[in-house]
Structures are given as structure tokens and as C-alpha cells.
Amino acid sequence: MNRANLITAIKRKKSFLCVGLDPDILKLPSHLSKDAEGVKEFCLKIIAQTIDSCVSYKFNLAFFEALGWQGMKVFEEIVSVIPKTHLIIADAKRGDIGNTSELYARAFFEKMNCDALTVSPYMGSDSVNPFLNHKDKWAIVLGLTSNEGAKDFELEKIGEQYLYEKVLKTCSECGSEESMMFVIGATQTPYFTRIRQIIPHHFLLIPGVGAQGGSLGDVCNGLMNDDIGILVNSSREIIYASKNLDFDIKAGEKARELATEMSLYL
Amino acid sequence: MNRANLITAIKRKKSFLCVGLDPDILKLPSHLSKDAEGVKEFCLKIIAQTIDSCVSYKFNLAFFEALGWQGMKVFEEIVSVIPKTHLIIADAKRGDIGNTSELYARAFFEKMNCDALTVSPYMGSDSVNPFLNHKDKWAIVLGLTSNEGAKDFELEKIGEQYLYEKVLKTCSECGSEESMMFVIGATQTPYFTRIRQIIPHHFLLIPGVGAQGGSLGDVCNGLMNDDIGILVNSSREIIYASKNLDFDIKAGEKARELATEMSLYL
Numbered sequence: 001m002n003r004a005n006l007i008t009a010i011k012r013k014k015s016f017l018c019v020g021l022d023p024d025i026l027k028l029p030s031h032l033s034k035d036a037e038g039v040k041e042f043c044l045k046i047i048a049q050t051i052d053s054c055v056s057y058k059f060n061l062a063f064f065e066a067l068g069w070q071g072m073k074v075f076e077e078i079v080s081v082i083p084k085t086h087l088i089i090a091d092a093k094r095g096d097i098g099n100t101s102e103l104y105a106r107a108f109f110e111k112m113n114c115d116a117l118t119v120s121p122y123m124g125s126d127s128v129n130p131f132l133n134h135k136d137k138w139a140i141v142l143g144l145t146s147n148e149g150a151k152d153f154e155l156e157k158i159g160e161q162y163l164y165e166k167v168l169k170t171c172s173e174c175g176s177e178e179s180m181m182f183v184i185g186a187t188q189t190p191y192f193t194r195i196r197q198i199i200p201h202h203f204l205l206i207p208g209v210g211a212q213g214g215s216l217g218d219v220c221n222g223l224m225n226d227d228i229g230i231l232v233n234s235s236r237e238i239i240y241a242s243k244n245l246d247f248d249i250k251a252g253e254k255a256r257e258l259a260t261e262m263s264l265y266l
Numbered sequence: 267m268n269r270a271n272l273i274t275a276i277k278r279k280k281s282f283l284c285v286g287l288d289p290d291i292l293k294l295p296s297h298l299s300k301d302a303e304g305v306k307e308f309c310l311k312i313i314a315q316t317i318d319s320c321v322s323y324k325f326n327l328a329f330f331e332a333l334g335w336q337g338m339k340v341f342e343e344i345v346s347v348i349p350k351t352h353l354i355i356a357d358a359k360r361g362d363i364g365n366t367s368e369l370y371a372r373a374f375f376e377k378m379n380c381d382a383l384t385v386s387p388y389m390g391s392d393s394v395n396p397f398l399n400h401k402d403k404w405a406i407v408l409g410l411t412s413n414e415g416a417k418d419f420e421l422e423k424i425g426e427q428y429l430y431e432k433v434l435k436t437c438s439e440c441g442s443e444e445s446m447m448f449v450i451g452a453t454q455t456p457y458f459t460r461i462r463q464i465i466p467h468h469f470l471l472i473p474g475v476g477a478q479g480g481s482l483g484d485v486c487n488g489l490m491n492d493d494i495g496i497l498v499n500s501s502r503e504i505i506y507a508s509k510n511l512d513f514d515i516k517a518g519e520k521a522r523e524l525a526t527e528m529s530l531y532l
Contacts, residue, residue, distance in 0.1 A: 024369070062369035064363060066475055069342055070376045095386060096328060097360055097413040102291070103328035111334045120361060122408055124387040124415020147363040149390020152436050156424045156515050163419065163429065215280035 001087050001115050002136045003178050003227075006203070007083060008226050014263035017256060018056035018089065018205065020235025021046070021078075023064050027240055029247045036070035039063075040102050042247075043078045046239055049252030053259040056087040058205070058233050059114075064215070066103045078112055087231070088114045089140065089205070095120040101130040106135045109137045116140050118183060121167045125174050132175040139180050141171045144195065146185025146208030164191075177201045184223065186214020186232070192222030210237040216258075218266040228266070234258055267353045267381050268402045269444050269493075272469070275321045275497045276494050280529035284322035285356065285499025286519060287312070287344075293506055295513045300387055302336035305329075308309060309344045312505055317520030319525040322353040322470070345379055345476065349444030353497070354450030355406065355471070361386040367396040381407050384449060384471070387433045391440050398430045398441040400493050405446050407437045410461065412451025427448075430457075434464045445468045450489065452480020452498070469498050476503040481512075482524075486531040494532070500524055 001009075003150035004199070009014045023042050025034045032038040047057065062072035067256070094104040094117060101119075105124055108117045109131075116138035119128055144154055144164040154164040161169075168182060184195055186208035195204075204223055208214040209232055216232065223230050242250035267275075274283045289308050291300045309395035313323065321347040325345070330337035348354055356479060360370040367385075374383045376395075382404035385394055397405035410420055410430040418432040427435075434448060450461055461470075470489055474480040475498055482498065489496050504524070508516035 060362075060366060061368075062360075062366045065373040066369045067339075068373075068378060069335050069338035072331075072338045078337055093362055094328075094362065095388070096326075096357075097338070097411070098327045100326060102287070107328060107334075108330040111332060120359070120386045122386050122419060123411050123413060123416030124420070126415035133420070134404070143268050145389050147389060147392055149392035152390030153388060153429065153433065154390070156432060158422045158424055158429070163422070163424070166422060167419065179300075218466055221498045257283060 001164055003203070004034060004089055006055065007227050007242040011261070011266070013260035014266050015053055016228055016231055016262055017054040017057060017259050018058050018231045018233040019050050019054045019238055019253060020207070020248060021067050021232045021239065022060040022235045023239065024063055025067070029080055029243050029245065036067045036074045039071065040078060041068065042080065042165065045248035046113055046251045047082060049248045050255040051086070052084070053255040055154040056089060056231055057082060058089040058091050059236070061090060071155065076112055087116060089116040089118070090114040091118045093118045093120045093129045093142065097123065098130055101127050105134055106133045108256060109134045116181070118142065121171055125130070128171055128256045129174055132179045138180070139175060140205050141167065141182050143168050143182035143184050144191055145183060146187045146212050146214065150185065150188070156255045165176055165194065165198060168195065172199050174204065177203070181205050185218050186225070187212055189218050189222060196223060196225065200225060201227070202229070205233060206230055207233045216261055224265065272321065273352055277532070278523070280320055280532050281321060281525035282494055282497055283320040283352055283525050284324050284497045284499040284530055285312070285316050285320045285504055286324045286326060286499045287505065288326040288471070288501045289505065290329055291333070295509050296371045297511060302333045303332065303341045305337065306340040306344060310347065311450055311514035312517045313348060314523040315514045316504065319350070319521040320352070322355060323348060324355040324357050324499055325359040326501070327356060333521060340529065342378055353382060355382040355384070356380040357384045359384045359386045359408065361389055361393045363389065364392050364396055367393050371397045371400055382447070384434065387437055391436055394437055398445045403445070405441060406471050407433070407446060407448050409434050409448035409450050411449060412453045412478050412480065416451065416454070431460065431464060433488060434461065438465050438468065438484045439471065441468070447471050449473070452485050453478055455484050455488060462478050462489060462491065465490060466493070468494070471499060472496055473499045476500055482527055490531065498528070
């Protein structure tokens, strides 16, 4: 999916919601089997009820890998039924030396048919570049994350700037706004203005609203740009809205509620 | 595998060789099928011929993921036949917020039965910690890598120290020498002394000897410690030593040659 189509989808739906699929078998509703098949049913039912309220799905690969190859098999099966109207993000935080990153790009963009992949920038621009040469595909580079540990390195000062600022600058010089987004945690409010000074036009993938304490209002006021420019992810609030038979219905209700909130900012 | 057993294995074999399995289907010998089954046969035959010369196998997960779930299935099958005498490293460079890192740890240490996993530290110590509470399992944290892009961030100065130094310090305070190693590229010779000042006792996983230009002599002289303390990885030189029917025999010869070279430093 390209940038223009993403913006059109957001405007048409009046939603920039990304539904995060982090299916922990320990948290599945009790009537579902605690294995890859249970995870598949869980995800497919949640997708069916949320698809009209969101523009994107983000798969947290850890939860699929934890089930071994059977988990990866159902991941591919689930991806294959999501229509091309939705941006499919593999949240896998890959990144390695050039030839290995190229293989990861092939894996997620070609073999597994995802539109976007989250990428860790630690090893430098040559670990990010191989993700940028795939038409209508996206590298979503970790910028400033929402976790406590962001202080350890991302918020260390390199001369006058923070490491995360250096990452935004260096990486944004490698890829255009058509092939690169950045992950910015919703909890990092004090840095929003600076982030939009450095990368005014890039789309941002924003986790951390809800369970982790970030506010939708702060995110919209601080990070939205003329092309909207944000995808706000919600995982646990939606997918675990109920642990009962009606888990999918409740997930759909929660997604609609979030989309309605979002529409007020558009 | 714990630290004492690893040291014993190295001393007994007089080898600290780690054989890197990066099986690119485009580079397989022509008589093998260009799919997951071909990759499985390729790896199993190389393992059979190299097992007496090395103490560890490092699987580059990108090459397995590039084949989709079928690749992950053969990865698990290959791991299951390697005896417990060898340290099995999943080179997957994972790292995420706490609960997700915990899932990655479960995936690789429990479900897939690996001994060690490479970890990217960008998101901070809380993304590394969940890998440290698994008995006889190892997090191998990216320190200073061998690629050109290491200059972009790892070798940026935070005050008086480089980012990679800060990473070594912060992460080594989280885990003991029994649960943590670091990746140090063989090409980073000028930094070897400083690295051993910061982490004198940790084991290091060292890629970059051979194809990438690092020297075994420099690595041994600069990074070996009283407990040996290094695992030197060789991938392409071994696994692609021949593209013919005798690929496994040639891989075995190359591994023996490297092990013999290593024995001179022990």
C-alpha cells in the first residue's frame, strides 16, 4: 500500500486506528484452544469485527514465534485473508548487516506479503537501507519508544542532540516519506515538537495509547500533520476487551469507540 | 549449556569455532532442491562434517524466515538433531518492550530449544532483561558490530564514551557472565583493548573473520581472556567452500583448518 492510498483510507474511514494483534495463548478466551489454531480463530474473529474501524493491522511476531513454526504458519494464513485495503505491519523489529536485512525484507515483503516491517536501527543505516527498495513497502524504524528503557540509550545525548534525534535524521536521509515511517511512543509527549521539526512529513506508528498511559489527544495535537501522518496502535484494550464468547463483538465495539474518538481530530 | 561446560568443550576440542548457518537457497549446490527441504539437507550434511571441529552453531534466522513457515519448520528440525554438546545460537537480533521480549525468550529458549539468542539493545535494558532469567540460556547483546554502519550510531560519542561502550556497561550490569555475551565485530581492532577493560570476563561472539576482513590473530591477541572468552564465527567460508556434490566434505575440511589455526592460540 502506498502513501496516497493510506491517506485516502484514513480520510474515508475517519480513522487512523491500527489494531495490534498480540495473541497470547495464556489470555485467549477459555473456549478457544490454547495453540496455533486457537490463535488463528481468535485473530480472524477480531479482524472480522474491527475491519471497518481501522486502516491497519500490526502483528506482534513474538506471539506467533512463541508457538514455533505452527505459529508462523497461522500468521501467514491470517495475513492472506486481510484485504489490500488495510496496511499490514509485521512488528518484528528486524535489522542486521546488509545481506541479512535484504533477506528479512524478502521474507516479510515477498514471502509473507506484509506491507511494512518494524526495524531496529542500532547497527546503522546499512542495516536499514535494504528495506527501502521494495515498491509500496515500508520500513518502520524505531525512533523514540514508549518503554521505560528508552532512557538508557535513545534519550542519551550525542553532543547537542539525543540519540533518537540522530536516528531520525540519519535514517530519514536514507528513505523518503514513501518508504519509511518511524515508531514514536505515545508516552513521549515532551519530545513531540522536536520530532515534528526533524521529520515533519513522515508517517509515525504510535503505540502506547491506553494500557501504557499515552493520551490520544496529546498524540493528535503534537504529532498529526497535514497528511494526518499518524497511525495509532491499540492492542490489549481491543483484543482483550472481553474474555468471554463475545470477545470479538466487544473488540469490535472498542475499535469503533476508538475510531469515533479519532474522527473528532480529523 | 552453561559457561563452565562451554569452556570445557573449547579446551577439549582446542577450538572456539562457531559455524554460521546462513543457507541462501540461491547459493545451494545445484543438486539440492531450492526450498526448505534443500536447506535442511544442506545444513544437516554440513553439521555432520563440521561437528568435531566446532563448539557452536549459529543460525541466521533471516535465511529461514525467507522461506516462510516451512523455513522455520526445518530450522526447528535441524536444531533438534544437534547434540547438547554444542551451543546453539539463534542469530535473530530480537528485542522489544518487556512483555514482548519475554515472549521471544519463550519462543527461542523453550519452544525452539536454542541455547542463545542475539539481542538488539536499542530499546534499553528493559528490552534485554527478559532474556536473562532462563537457566543456562544466553542473551548475546549487540555491542560493536562489524559492518560499515557501526559508525552511524554505535561509534557516536555520548559525552566521553561511545554509544557501544555505554551499551556494554549498562547491559553488563543487568546480566552476569553466566547469562550474557556480546557481539563484537572482528574488524573493530582499534577498540579491542577498551572493550576488554569494560567487560573483561564476558564471552564474546565474533563475526567478521574471513569474508568481512577481520583477522583471527588480531581477535585472539586482543579479545581472548583467561577463560578463552571468545567464540569466532565463520559462515560463508565454510558453508560455501564448494558448490559441488562434495560441499559438505569441503566444509568439513575448512572447519578443521580453522580449528587447527585456533588451537595454536590456546
